[in-house]
Amino acid sequence: DAKTTQPNSMESNEEEPVHLPCNHSTISGTDYIHWYRQLPSQGPEYVIHGLTSNVNNRMASLAIAEDRKSSTLILHRATLRDAAVYYCILRGWSGGGADGLTFGKGTHLIIQP
Amino acid sequence: SAVISQKPSRDICQRGTSLTIQCQVDSQVTMMFWYRQQPGQSLTLIATANQGSEATYESGFVIDKFPISRPNLTFSTLTVSNMSPEDSSIYLCSTDGTVWDGYTFGSGTRLTVV
Numbered sequence: 001d002a003k004t005t006q007p008n009s010m011e012s013n014e015e016e017p018v019h020l021p022c023n024h025s026t027i028s029g030t031d032y033i034h035w036y037r038q039l040p041s042q043g044p045e046y047v048i049h050g051l052t053s054n055v056n057n058r059m060a061s062l063a064i065a066e067d068r069k070s071s072t073l074i075l076h077r078a079t080l081r082d083a084a085v086y087y088c089i090l091r092g093w094s095g096g097g098a099d100g101l102t103f104g105k106g107t108h109l110i111i112q113p
Numbered sequence: 114s115a116v117i118s119q120k121p122s123r124d125i126c127q128r129g130t131s132l133t134i135q136c137q138v139d140s141q142v143t144m145m146f147w148y149r150q151q152p153g154q155s156l157t158l159i160a161t162a163n164q165g166s167e168a169t170y171e172s173g174f175v176i177d178k179f180p181i182s183r184p185n186l187t188f189s190t191l192t193v194s195n196m197s198p199e200d201s202s203i204y205l206c207s208t209d210g211t212v213w214d215g216y217t218f219g220s221g222t223r224l225t226v227v
Contacts, residue, residue, distance in 0.1 A: 036215065036216075042220060042221070043119075044156065045218070047215075048215075098143070098210070099161070100207070101146075101207075101216060103148075103155040103156040103157070104155060105155050
């Protein structure tokens with residue numbers, strides 16, 4: 001699996017935007033970029049995913065570099081409930097059976113009130 | 114997306130015993146996955162369970178230690194056998210997603226072996 005690199009931790013203030021970076025320089029053409037987050041004492045939660053174009057949903061936005069070697073998860077207005085570990089994961093899609101996800105260490109996001 | 118009910122949510126077990134963890138999905142899914150999350154660490158994939166075939170285990174995990182059942186498209190179990198304190202972890206199940214959505218995870222089973 002292609003590897004992703006994320007900062008170990010980031011800190012932001014409540015009600016401000018947060019930009020979480022992810023580098024994936026060895027991404028292949030069929031790899032989707034997935035983001036998950038894990039709140040304390042919970043299982044991971046799907047946030048957003050994309051292939052080439054920027055994506056928006058009710059939780060966040062995903063900005064993908066033109067060469068796809070990096071991406072940024074954007075939380076438009078952070079709340080205390082957004083404090084979690086955020087994982088950037090590449091998921092290949094061959095159209096056949098799915099593979100399990102390979103989790104890196106993720107970014108521990110701290111939100112200050 | 115699917116909803117997963119995982120139980121037990123936590124347990125404290127004696128070394129040498131076994132614990133079976135159950136995951137029930139509210140819809141039929143092709144693949145289910147089992148993960149381990151050791152204290153302070155990220156998730157590690159244990160095995161993939163496809164209904165109607167034997168589970169596929171990742172390097173470092175063996176069927177004798179972590180037998181898995183997948184009797185139908187909505188249910189799977191993971192057994193942690195002959196437990197030792199090193200097995201103390203959170204165990205999570207997951208279903209796969211489609212091209213349009215992500216994977217869904219259970220809430221996890223926090224296992225403590227004493």
